[in-house]
Structure formats: C-alpha cells, structure tokens
Amino acid sequence: MSKKETFRVKRAPTIETEITVPGDKSISHRSIMLAALSNGVCKITNFLEGEDCLATAEAFRQLGVTIEHPEPQTMVVHGSKGVFKQPEGDIYCGNSGTTMRLISGILAAQPFTCRLTGDPSLTKRPMRRVIEPLSRMGAKINAEGPGDTPPLRIEGGPLTPITYNSPVASAQVKSAILLAGMFSKGVTTVIEPALSRDHTERMLEYFQVQLRRDEVRPERNREPKEYKVSLVGLQTIESRDFEVPGDISSAAFWLVAAAAQPGSRLLVKNVGLNPSRTGLLDVLVRMGARIREVVEVVEQGEPSGVIDIKGCSLHGTVIEGAEIPNVIDEIPILAVAAALAKGETVIRDAKELRVKETDRIAAIATNLRAMGVEVTEAPDGMTIKGGSKLKGAKLPSYGDHRIAMAFAIAGLFATGETVIEDVECVATSYPGFDVTLKQIQKGSGLLSRTTPVISSLGR
Numbered sequence: 001m002s003k004k005e006t007f008r009v010k011r012a013p014t015i016e017t018e019i020t021v022p023g024d025k026s027i028s029h030r031s032i033m034l035a036a037l038s039n040g041v042c043k044i045t046n047f048l049e050g051e052d053c054l055a056t057a058e059a060f061r062q063l064g065v066t067i068e069h070p071e072p073q074t075m076v077v078h079g080s081k082g083v084f085k086q087p088e089g090d091i092y093c094g095n096s097g098t099t100m101r102l103i104s105g106i107l108a109a110q111p112f113t114c115r116l117t118g119d120p121s122l123t124k125r126p127m128r129r130v131i132e133p134l135s136r137m138g139a140k141i142n143a144e145g146p147g148d149t150p151p152l153r154i155e156g157g158p159l160t161p162i163t164y165n166s167p168v169a170s171a172q173v174k175s176a177i178l179l180a181g182m183f184s185k186g187v188t189t190v191i192e193p194a195l196s197r198d199h200t201e202r203m204l205e206y207f208q209v210q211l212r213r214d215e216v217r218p219e220r221n222r223e224p225k226e227y228k229v230s231l232v233g234l235q236t237i238e239s240r241d242f243e244v245p246g247d248i249s250s251a252a253f254w255l256v257a258a259a260a261q262p263g264s265r266l267l268v269k270n271v272g273l274n275p276s277r278t279g280l281l282d283v284l285v286r287m288g289a290r291i292r293e294v295v296e297v298v299e300q301g302e303p304s305g306v307i308d309i310k311g312c313s314l315h316g317t318v319i320e321g322a323e324i325p326n327v328i329d330e331i332p333i334l335a336v337a338a339a340l341a342k343g344e345t346v347i348r349d350a351k352e353l354r355v356k357e358t359d360r361i362a363a364i365a366t367n368l369r370a371m372g373v374e375v376t377e378a379p380d381g382m383t384i385k386g387g388s389k390l391k392g393a394k395l396p397s398y399g400d401h402r403i404a405m406a407f408a409i410a411g412l413f414a415t416g417e418t419v420i421e422d423v424e425c426v427a428t429s430y431p432g433f434d435v436t437l438k439q440i441q442k443g444s445g446l447l448s449r450t451t452p453v454i455s456s457l458g459r
C-alpha cells in the first residue's frame with residue numbers, strides 16, 4: 001500500500017463467504033523471539049508479514065541472528081542460545097509496542113548497551129511499565145522521551161529474579177519480565193490482576209521450558225482472581241518448528257461485519273482460538289450473534305480452528321472488568337458493532353485504550369459521532385447509543401491500523417460513501433485487508449451450498 005492511501009467504502013451486500021486471515025501478530029513476534037533464543041534452527045510458517053513483526057525480525061538480525069525468508073510467510077531462524085552481538089545502530093521498532101516492550105526484556109540481560117527507537121506513535125507510548133520491573137532486576141534503562149517515553153537506552157547486564165505484582169494486566173509487561181527471567185538464576189514470578197493473552201507462556205512450554213501457572217484469589221473465595229506465572233531461569237529453549245494460526249484480532253473485523261447483517265454467514269478458517277483472545281466471541285454472543293467455534297488443532301500449545309457466524313440484529317451490552325484485556329484490541333470494532341446494535345453499550349475499565357497507537361477512546365468517539373452516533377466518553381471507556389442509521393463520512397485513521405479497519409467496516413453499513421484517510425498503517429497488522437474489503441463489497445466468494453454447517457460444539 002502506498003503512502004496517503006484511502007479506503008472508499010459503500011454499503012455492501014450480505015456476506016456469504018469463507019475466509020482465512022493472516023498469521024497472528026502476537027504469536028508471530030514471539031515465534032521470532034523464542035526461536036532466536038533457542039538452541040537450533042526453527043522454521044516458522046504462516047508468519048505474519050505485517051510491518052510490526054518484520055520489525056521484530058529485523059531487530060534480531062541486527063543482534064546477529066540469521067533469519068532466512070525462503071518463501072512468503074516462512075521464516076527460518078537460526079537460534080543463538082541467547083548470545084547476541086551489540087547492534088551497530090539503533091534498533092527501530094516501527095509502530096510496534098510489542099516489539100519494543102518484549103525485546104527490552106531480552107536486551108536487559110545482554111552485556112552491551114543499545115538504543116530502541118520507534119515511529120512518532122510509538123515514541124509517545126508509556127515505557128515505565130517495563131522500565132520499572134526490568135530496573136528492579138538490575139538493568140539500567142533510560143527513557144529519553146518525556147514522561148518515560150522512547151527512545152530507550154538499555155544497558156544490560158546480569159539480572160536477579162523478581163516477583164512482580166503488575167498493576168496492569170498487560171501481556172507485554174508480563175512477557176518482558178518472563179523473557180528477562182530466562183536470563184537470571186532463580187525464580188521469576190509475575191502476578192497480574194486479570195489474565196492477559198498467554199502466548200508467551202504457551203510458546204515457552206512448547207519450546208520445552210517449564211513454568212508454573214496458578215490462579216490465585218487474594219482473599220479466600222473472593223473475585224477477582226489474580227494470575228500468577230513463575231519460571232526458573234537459565235533453562236534451555238529447545239528449537240522447534242512452529243505454524244502460526246490466523247489472527248482472531250484480524251478476523252474480528254469480518255466477524256462483526258457478518259454478525260451485524262441479518263442474512264450473512266461467514267466461516268473463518270484456521271484462526272487462533274486461544275481462550276485469552278476469544279472474548280470478542282463472548283461479547284458478540286451477548287449482543288445476540290449466532291456463533292459456533294470448533295477447535296480443530298491444539299498442537300504447539302495454541303488452539304486453532306473454525307468460527308462460523310450468522311448475522312442477525314444485535315443489541316447492546318456491557319464490556320468491563322476482567323474481560324477487557326481479552327478484547328483490548330477488538331474494542332474499536334466492538335464499538336462499531338455497538339453502534340449497529342439496538343440500545344446502549346457501555347465500555348468501562350478500558351483506560352489502556354488511551355495509550356495505544358492513538359488514544360483509541362477519543363478516536364472511536366470522534367469517528368462514531370461523525371457518522372451520526374451518540375457517544376458519551378468517559379476516562380476509561382464510553383457509552384454508545386446504537387441503532388440509528390450510520391451516515392457515510394470522511395474519517396481520519398489517526399495513523400492507527402485498528403481504527404482504520406474498524407471504520408472501513410462501519411462504512412459497509414452507512415448511507416453514501418465513507419472515506420478512511422491514511423490507511424497505510426493497516427500494513428502493520430493486516431496486509432491484504434484491502435483485498436478482502438473489496439471482495440466483500442463486490443459480494444464475491446459466495447459460500448457454496450455444500451459448505452457444511454458446523455454442528456458440534458458451540459457457545
């Protein structure tokens with residue numbers, strides 16, 4: 001996609017198709033990292049060639065790791081057992097918070113200094129959340145930007161393990177500490193206030209690292225639970241091949257497009273169904289969507305399979321509390337679903353959205369209002385009054401991939417034309433989104449009448 005591209009979207013026919021989506025972004029990042037730390041050669045297939053994950057691959061090349069790219073979506077990583085070379089220049093993490101925060105955990109343990117930079121969006125994102133625990137482990141990290149923002153200068157060295165009570169349920173914080181813990185002698189523990197995505201834990205186990213996971217109730221039999229993960233450092237990370245499942249956060253856009261349109265039916269195949277990521281399906285079911293999901297594979301620690309969704313008229317819901325980390329990246333598209341649903345949807349406990357690629361609460365509220373939707377903003381969320389007709393509008397993406405894609409879907413339901421500006425950011429997580437968008441607008445790729453309806457399992 002070239003610079004300053006737009007999506008021009010018009011009302012679409014019902015969706016009746018089956019699709020696959022590119023590889024999972026979170027898992028693709030981790031596959032490069034764990035393969036690089038491993039003791040041999042790992043072939044990663046269905047790797048997401050989004051800019052964020054390519055930035056992670058490039059970072060490890062700069063650290064001296066040989067990474068081949070023999071064919072599309074395949075990366076062959078020659079593990080270096082955690083021994084890296086000092087990079088010549090800065091490591092550029094692009095738009096990717098995951099790259100910067102996770103790699104910080106690894107660099108904290110290296111016997112050299114390096115500097116991490118990013119694009120204007122990443123340069124505004126808070127890094128205290130990783131600086132604090134990694135400094136407690138012994139790293140010297142200096143955030144050069146105002147208010148602990150990047151660039152980060154990391155002077156690594158020997159680390160001591162810690163037990164860290166994380167104030168946020170963040171997979172990036174948890175993963176940075178666990179990766180640092182792999183370089184320190186003794187037990188590193190992270191306790192989080194709600195379960196964030198657990199791909200790092202699952203992939204470490206798949207690479208033969210032993211760890212322990214517990215659900216703890218701080219006061220006996222009282223909710224909310226806390227989630228505890230511990231590992232002993234200096235374990236060998238055994239090289240493994242890995243196939244990345246499709247990204248449910250990318251599938252989310254089409255799932256909502258189908259869910260909100262009576263008469264639509266969509267099958268998404270080979271998509272990740274890790275329970276720490278499927279909160280979107282729970283929310284859509286609460287809104288009235290008819291969904292069945294079938295886990296077909298649980299190899300390599302990550303469940304994946306098919307989602308079968310039928311459109312109907314949706315109604316409002318409440319999204320809050322421990323569910324928020326599970327749907328954190330899906331809130332922009334869930335807000336669009338809320339605008340299309342009858343009644344009110346309340347989103348709370350989601351102040352994290354203010355520090356993503358953009359302030360997503362403000363971006364969602366502004367764009368929904370431009371389409372004629374009544375939205376009340378709160379510091380940690382919003383209330384959306386759904387059910388009125390969406391008006392086509394010219395909308396900024398705020399340089400945020402998920403805002404760009406969510407509002408392209410809103411445009412499929414709006415009167416007139418919706419134009420999303422500056423959509424090149426979509427390449428960070430979903431190359432090919434524009435192709436599927438065009439197909440769906442044309443109504444192509446209809447399901448054949450023989451496509452079996454999934455009848456087992458379901459929600």
Ligand SMILES: O=C(O)C1=C[C@@H](OP(=O)(O)O)[C@@H](O)[C@H](O)C1
Pocket residue numbers: 025026027098169170171172173175196197328329352
């Ligand atoms: O660990 C990861 O791969 C991610 C964790 C989440 O961020 P936080 O850890 O900041 O919640 C999520 O928003 C991001 O897209 C990817």
Ligand SMILES: C=C(OP(=O)(O)O)C(=O)O
Pocket residue numbers: 052095096097098099329356357402429
């Ligand atoms: C927040 C996101 O990613 P990251 O934190 O890696 O930039 C995202 O993909 O929505």
